[in-house]
Amino acid sequence: MVQTPQQRAxxxxxxxxxxRKMGKPQLQVKRKEDFKSPVSKGWIAVLAFVLCGGLIFELLRLFF
Known part of the structure; x- marks a missing residue:
């Protein structure tokens, strides 16, 4: 069935x-999301100390 001009309007x-109810499409809305590491800085420091701390202590023991 063909639409009448009133139906089309x-x-x-x-x-x-x-x-208007739906808002803007997701592609038009550009948000800059800050990168958040899944591991905190404190845990990275602990891990670095565990990995490199033994080496540092061994070098200190050899030279002193």
Whole structure:
């Protein structure tokens, strides 16, 4: 069945109102998300000390 001009106008009006309700599409909204590491800085320091601390203590023991 073919739309009449009144139906076409009503459909266009309804589509505009629904589009306003939905908001902008996700592609138009650009958010800059800050990178957050899954490991905190404290744990990285502990890990670095465990990995490199033994080497440092051995070097100190050899020279002193």
């Amino acid at each position: 009503a459909n266009a009006k309804f589509a505009r109102s629904e589009e």
